[in-house]
Amino acid sequence: MIQSRQQFSSRILNWLDIVAITAWGVLLLSYWLTGKLGLLIHPRYFGLSVIAGFGLLVVGALGGRQLMRSHPVSVRHFTLFPPGWMSSLLLATACLGLLVTPQPFASHTALQRGINEPLALTRSQPQTFRANAQPEARSLIDWVRTLDVYPEPDAYAGQKVKVQGFVVHSPEMPDQYLTISRFAITCCAADAYPVGLPVKLQQSRRAYPPDTWLEVEGKMVTENLQNKRQLTIQAKSLKPISEPKNPYAY
Amino acid sequence: MNQLSSGFTLFLSLLVEAIPFLLLGVLLSGLMLLFIDERKLIAHLPRNPLLAALAGSSIGFLFPVCECGNVPVARRLLMQGASAPVAIGFLLAAPTINPIVIWATWTAFRDQPEIVVLRVVFSLFIATLIGWVFSAQADLRPLLQPAVAAAIPQSQVPPSTPESSRLLQSGTFLLAQPGKPIRMDTTELQATLVASSTTSKPLSDRLQLLVANTIQEIRELGGVLVLGSLVAAVIQVAIPRELILSLGQGPVTSIIAMLTLGAVVSICSTVDAFFALSFAAAFTSGSLLAFLVFGPMIDLKGLALMLTIFRGRAVIYLFALAAQLTFLLTLFVNLQIS
Numbered sequence: 001m002i003q004s005r006q007q008f009s010s011r012i013l014n015w016l017d018i019v020a021i022t023a024w025g026v027l028l029l030s031y032w033l034t035g036k037l038g039l040l041i042h043p044r045y046f047g048l049s050v051i052a053g054f055g056l057l058v059v060g061a062l063g064g065r066q067l068m069r070s071h072p073v074s075v076r077h078f079t080l081f082p083p084g085w086m087s088s089l090l091l092a093t094a095c096l097g098l099l100v101t102p103q104p105f106a107s108h109t110a111l112q113r114g115i116n117e118p119l120a121l122t123r124s125q126p127q128t129f130r131a132n133a134q135p136e137a138r139s140l141i142d143w144v145r146t147l148d149v150y151p152e153p154d155a156y157a158g159q160k161v162k163v164q165g166f167v168v169h170s171p172e173m174p175d176q177y178l179t180i181s182r183f184a185i186t187c188c189a190a191d192a193y194p195v196g197l198p199v200k201l202q203q204s205r206r207a208y209p210p211d212t213w214l215e216v217e218g219k220m221v222t223e224n225l226q227n228k229r230q231l232t233i234q235a236k237s238l239k240p241i242s243e244p245k246n247p248y249a250y
Numbered sequence: 251m252n253q254l255s256s257g258f259t260l261f262l263s264l265l266v267e268a269i270p271f272l273l274l275g276v277l278l279s280g281l282m283l284l285f286i287d288e289r290k291l292i293a294h295l296p297r298n299p300l301l302a303a304l305a306g307s308s309i310g311f312l313f314p315v316c317e318c319g320n321v322p323v324a325r326r327l328l329m330q331g332a333s334a335p336v337a338i339g340f341l342l343a344a345p346t347i348n349p350i351v352i353w354a355t356w357t358a359f360r361d362q363p364e365i366v367v368l369r370v371v372f373s374l375f376i377a378t379l380i381g382w383v384f385s386a387q388a389d390l391r392p393l394l395q396p397a398v399a400a401a402i403p404q405s406q407v408p409p410s411t412p413e414s415s416r417l418l419q420s421g422t423f424l425l426a427q428p429g430k431p432i433r434m435d436t437t438e439l440q441a442t443l444v445a446s447s448t449t450s451k452p453l454s455d456r457l458q459l460l461v462a463n464t465i466q467e468i469r470e471l472g473g474v475l476v477l478g479s480l481v482a483a484v485i486q487v488a489i490p491r492e493l494i495l496s497l498g499q500g501p502v503t504s505i506i507a508m509l510t511l512g513a514v515v516s517i518c519s520t521v522d523a524f525f526a527l528s529f530a531a532a533f534t535s536g537s538l539l540a541f542l543v544f545g546p547m548i549d550l551k552g553l554a555l556m557l558t559i560f561r562g563r564a565v566i567y568l569f570a571l572a573a574q575l576t577f578l579l580t581l582f583v584n585l586q587i588s
Contacts, residue, residue, distance in 0.1 A: 017469050024269065024472070031266065039264035045270075045357065052270035059273075059468070062461045086473025091477050102259040108252040112491055113531065185450070187358050189263035190482070190528035 003227070008019040013084050014067055016170040022060035023094035028053030030098065039104050044136040101188075104247040107168040107210040110181050110194035115168060135159035135220075140182050141249040143231075144195040153222040153231035161233050162217045164241060167208050169194060172226050178205040180216050192248065198225055198232045206239065216240045228241040253487045260485040260528065268475055268521035269588040275520035278350060280460045284321075286312060287386035292332045299335045301370035302371065306332070306339030315391040320344040321555035326548065328559065329401040334390045334499030335381035341556075342572065343377030346370065347520035355542065358523035359459040365535060369542045376575045379567065395557070395565035445458030472517045482528045494532045501584035504537035505577055512545030519546035529570050544576040 031037045032050050041049065061118065135156070140163040147156075165180040173179070181196030183189075199216055200223060201207075208214065216238055223232040291312070295305050306327075310320070313443050328334075345351065348437075352370060359365040384390070391399040405468040467514070498504045516524050522545055526538045548556075556565050 017465050020472075021465060021468055028266065028269070037266070045267060049266055053272050054467075055273050056269075059461065059464055063465045066458060066461060086469050089473045089476050095266075097262055100258065103255045105259065106252065112487075114491065114495075126378045145278050164548065174554050186361055187527055188267040189259050189265070190522065191530055192356075193531055195415060204532065214528040217539075234461045 002189050008168075009028075010024055011067070016084060016087040016091065017066065018060050018063045019065070020091040020094065021056050023098075025053050025056030027094045027097045028056065032066065035245065036101065038149065038248070039102050039189070042185055042248075042250065043124050043220045043246075045187070071145060097167070099158050104243075105189065105192055107166060107181070109192075110168050110179075110196065111170065111184070113192075113194050115170065115179060115181055115194040115196045129151075136162045136217075139163060139249060140165050140180065140197065141184050141195055143197060145223070147231055151222075151230055156220045156231055157222060159220045160218075161220055163197070163233070164213065164215045165196065166243075167205075167210050167214060168194075169205055169210050170198075173198065174225075175206075176205050177223075177225065177232070178208055180214060183247065184249045185248075189248075195249070198230055199238075200234050200236075202235070213241050213243050215241050253515070255481040256360075257487040259481050260486055262520065264479040264482060264528065265475065265501040265522050267357075268354075268524045269472070270352060270522050271357075272471055275350045275518070276464050276471065280463045280467070284456045284460055287332055288323075288326060291329055294326065295332065295336055295430060295549070297333070299333070299385030300382050302333050303335035303339040303378045303385065304374075305465070306336035306381055307343035307377040308347060309340060311349065321559065325559045328390075328394070333385070334387065335385040338384045339377045340567070341377075341378060341559075342547045342568070343373050346543070347377075351519050351523075351546075354520055355523040358527040359530070360530065362530075362535065365539060365588070367541070368539055369431035372539065372543045372576070372579050373546070375435050376547070376579070379536060379575065380571050382569065388474060393561055395559060397562060398559055411460030411529060414534065444554075458483075471520075474517060477507060477520055478515050478522075478525055481515055486528055491532070498529070498537065499533060499534035501536065501581065504534045505540045505580050505584065508533060508537040508541040509544050509573060509577065510540040513549050515545070515549070517545070534543060535587075536580040536582075536583050539583060540576050540580040543580070547576075549570045561575065 028049050031040070032046065037043075037046050037049060077163070136159075138161070142150040143161070143163065147153075163180060165182045168179040168181050169177050170177075175198055177198050180194040180199050181194050183194055185192045199218075200221070216233055216235055216237065218234045218236040221232050221234045222229050224230075291309065294303050320341060320571070324337050327340060328337045332340075333377075347370060350365065354368055356363075381447045387393065434438065461554070496503075497507050508526075516526065526541050527540075530538060553565065553569075560568070
């Protein structure tokens with residue numbers, strides 16, 4: 001009696017493992033198919049996640065076949081937690097991932113991750129530097145990288161600018177300024193760091209609430225903000241746009 | 251609410267990025283366990299203690315295992331007659347010195363290649379040095395758990411007779427005595443049996459074992475990965491940024507914080523680079539290195555496993571030596587390089 005109950009519970013545990021692993025395979029593939037992978041990781045690594053998704057399904061299927069044939073190769077590893085905990089944890093996480101869509105980072109996180117600090121602190125090294133003949137073709141992150149290499153704001157005075165990003169209301173700046181920002185990632189959302197440029201408006205920034213996506217056109221000027229000279233966009237037009245499918249910059 | 255949603259995104263992104271590497275690491279280590287004959291390997295290792303320590307540290311390349319897999323392998327190596335420098339070098343370096351871990355670290359720190367290089371160099375250096383130090387103890391047995399000590403062949407020559415495998419079996423069995431609720435032996439036993447009779451087992455049996463092994467490893471390591479990602483996400487969103495920065499920008503405090511985190515968060519070395527990455531914005535390079543070098547060598551989970559090989563005293567030596575060396579090397583990085 002006791003033995004059969006033990007057998008029963010170990011069978012349940014074995015199946016729990018299989019279900020948890022399969023659920024993760026399903027989660028990875030569903031993120032891929034619904035285009036949500038871009039919210040989490042750099043496109044460079046999409047392939048790996050997709051292969052892993054299929055791999056987990058195969059492992060799950062092979063394990064399931066072993067159990068169906070009822071000769072489970074039952075071995076228990078050294079475990080830190082009681083049996084079943086880890087697979088339940090994996091399964092619960094996968095279900096959560098399937099049910100709740102991850103949200104891209106927004107202005108709150110940008111402030112928390114220090115959008116107002118010099119880039120040196122947010123990211124130890126600039127990655128690429130593209131000299132661009134047409135300043136208005138630079139994206140926001142191109143601007144920030146260019147500025148990182150040659151930080152004198154006056155060098156860019158009068159250049160045309162056209163960038164897209166979301167609005168951050170930085171508490172340190174006067175009401176007439178907002179920060180247009182994006183998150184840049186190199187690997188996954190864990191290392192997302194915010195980049196941004198101040199935008200000088202004709203009116204109060206309350207017309208553009210935080211997290212609104214805008215296309216800002218204007219020209220570059222130098223302003224004295226937070227006691228330092230900063231490259232600032234003098235806005236000519238601000239056009240609301242819809243949030244891009246892939247909100248991060250690379 | 252904002253906090254919660256960005257914490258959730260961070261948590262999921264760590265998992266989605268890390269799971270492919272975890273799967274790859276588990277599959278490869280399973281393959282190696284089933285298809286490499288360790289005894290032949292041991293027979294070819296150098297005898298000079300320093301070279302042996304270096305060789306032991308480098309054979310991690312043949313066994314891409316996390317820190318949870320390397321303890322059973324190190325124990326088997328010892329029982330099969332590998333010298334102390336080999337076993338200790340392997341124990342400390344194998345989780346880091348292997349292709350999957352290096353690839354994952356490169357993935358995470360692509361724009362700071364010095365972290366990838368220094369991680370490998372420091373791990374090799376520390377593991378070799380500690381392995382070499384332990385070679386001063388000619389007879390390792392007083393430092394080992396009695397059951398392991400009893401299983402070491404007297405001659406220190408790799409055994410090849412059938413007796414030795416019976417000896418191994420009894421040695422492994424003894425460890426599962428009452429009062430030691432550690433049940434790792436079945437897998438290990440199987441792996442040993444398989445490894446020692448590679449020719450006798452049909453391929454299909456070995457593949458069955460591979461599948462079973464893969465499932466268990468994914469469950470255990472994946473579970474710890476989930477917990478580790480949770481810790482990373484909570485630290486990132488719940489602790490005020492000023493506190494993290496004041497801790498993370500100090501050359502000494504940042505290293506101490508990351509050493510502690512490395513010891514507490516028992517995240518698998520294949521994916522710990524992604525965990526470290528989430529701290530890259532706020533912490534010094536030296537402290538990230540400290541986490542990446544020290545974490546795989548010793549952590550809470552590894553400690554419990556190490557106590558199945560060594561007596562407490564030896565584990566304390568290992569722990570103290572590894573922590574001090576990591577601290578000094580990474581402090582040097584903080585003060586001189588970055």
